[in-house]
Amino acid sequence: MSERRTRLWLALRFKDLPLSALNAPSSPDKSVVVVERRRVVSMTANAAASGVRIGMDLTTAQLLSDCQVVTRDPACEQETLHRLCEQLYQFTPHIEPYRSRETAQSGLLLELSSCLKLFSGVKKLCEAILALLKTTGYEVAYGLAHSSTGAWLLSFDNHEIRGDETTALFIIRLNKLPIQVLADYPNEVDALGKMGFSTLGDLARQISANSVGSFTKRLGKDFAEVICGIYGIDQGFTQASLFVKPVESYAPEEYFHEEVQFDYPINIVDQIKSTIENLLHRLSDYLRKRQLACQHIQWRISDIHHRQEYIQVHSDTPQSDWRLLYDLTVIQLENKAIPFDIDCLELICHSAMPLQGSSQALDFSGGRKRRGSAQELSVTMAKLKARVGETAVHKVSYRDSPLPELSNLMIGLAEKSFQQLPAIHRNGLRPAWLFANPQIIENRQQGLYWHGYLTLMVGPERMVGNWWDEKVARDYFLARRRDNLAVWAYLDLYKRQWYVHGVFA
């Protein structure tokens, strides 16, 4: 078995990430504080000069400095870290984001041991990384150690990277750190303080004198593992290399983007159909090879004057085949006039998802074939939605409600209709057509009038309820118009007004 290679971790801690990730527009003179649960987690230099400190109450911070208050946005920070990962991927494939649970500290952990030869040593590699980060404008603190947690902790204690650091030196540096750097474990730090421990070195001495078992017993297994992780202590394994946690590799975001430049400007849809089909074929290949499917694609058309227009194509069901996407794209193009002469056509697919377990036809031709019934249905419905809009295609369902209009629920095609009708409605007279807005019946001299005089035939059936929203009391009748049409009319007992609510047809 080969000898275990010593790992080398570089921790990059972005000090003011909560503030800088937000990109809050502010003038240089203006103080800005970032708050989370009414506590200050980050602030500008102006605010710090006014006396604002991290962990301070918001009201106190506002009293100290007339500052602009911004709420912390973890999603924004995540996005920033993700962008930085993309940039640092050129140096190492092993990048892990790190977010502190208790404090507003976050950063990246880079494992460098496998990339040292390529960049001529750790010093030059770290310099290149820090030079790149300098261009991004984020304030960064760094730490180098043989373990990821150790590197993170050493980022709180600035040490110049010389290139000749050894594990022993890292341990010496770690030993000097106060236990307060373990801010993610406030209870354990408190307990250690009471026991008389003040630095990490004290903990290391205790472990070497006895074993880690005493910490496991008193402070829990998780905390003991953290201490072992900091120092890279093997917990009594005979073949420790078998139990080493593998380093995670960062997978950069992959998306489909292809474009076609035309030889001459095009303004007729028919002329770009073959190009659309060709691009979608490539997308289909891309998705199939990666076992992916997509629900949304984006077309970008542009002309020689760099005017751009986007066409969004959505599908209800994830697609890895090109045909439905082609049909939906053509419908979209037919529905809207091409705004300019197209010079360049681009197909972009950002959001692909893993293919769900379903059988696929072994089709090498890629040609058009008749689809199965279920697929045909989803294709037809997707086309209808593309033509008339998402909301114009729906199903109807029953919902238990005292009012007819509330009991008639419009649902999406993918939803299942509820059809358990209670006995009270099962035997009542109900019209096949219901007006969403009941139509007013005129109360003329000769009787009730709605496109003709009405005669009440069957009823009344009283419907009372909805007191929690708007009290309703109605008496429903089957009424017959002079032309024999049967309508469902009701008298609103509160408004004393007659309405037609439906038609028996």
Add this chain to the structure above:
Amino acid sequence: MRRGDLWRGHSSHHLAARIAVDTGYAALNSGLLNGGWPLGSLIEVCQQGFQGEWQLFMPALLSGESRAGESRPGNPGLIVLLNPPAEPFSQALIQAGLDLDRLVIVKATEKAPFLACFTELTRTVACDAVLAWQPRANLTYTELRKCLLSASEGAGLYILFRPSSVQQQSSPASLRLFSQVVTGGLEVTVFKQKGMLQRQQARPVVLSRPDEWRGLPPYHGLDQKPHPGKIDDKTPPLANVSNLRGKS
């Protein structure tokens, strides 16, 4: 000559037998070629507003005998209402025994999307029936022909409701009906049927209305003056229609 849509003079018995679905009304079946609603062709119903359309077609929709349904036993196809004049009421449809999961509503009020939707729906095997209501703009003969051609590609029940005013206009539909609610029920007149020569004036068929719609005068109304529909606040109110407390 095997094509079903070729006209072969007066000899109706030579016409290739097409699949038809039982209308649910014996009187109506007897007047229709092949004894039911023709499948895979366009049925045009001329009517003024609401005129018993569910009553007329509900038995056929429920029977699920259309070819598309037979090809998927136990899994009948969809019933699509294209541009319906009002919302279908779930309670009534459940009472009638219609599976709401089969029912899809598509709103296309403009002519171009209406035609596109109609042709899409009739061409898919997943649709057992399409009930379409003509949009406000009248369909031309060419557009109706387009509907007919797309309907002939499918195998379902395809019905187009149009206003009664177009009854006198020429239409390529295979079957044209006029329906009207009368005192006795729903009166249906077949005034054009492809493959059947109309030698005399079309005789209407009256389908009786459901018994529960007939209604009986309420007992308290029996001794009231016969003034139908007149509701006067001064007259004694109907037994159950009473003023609520605190409201005038």
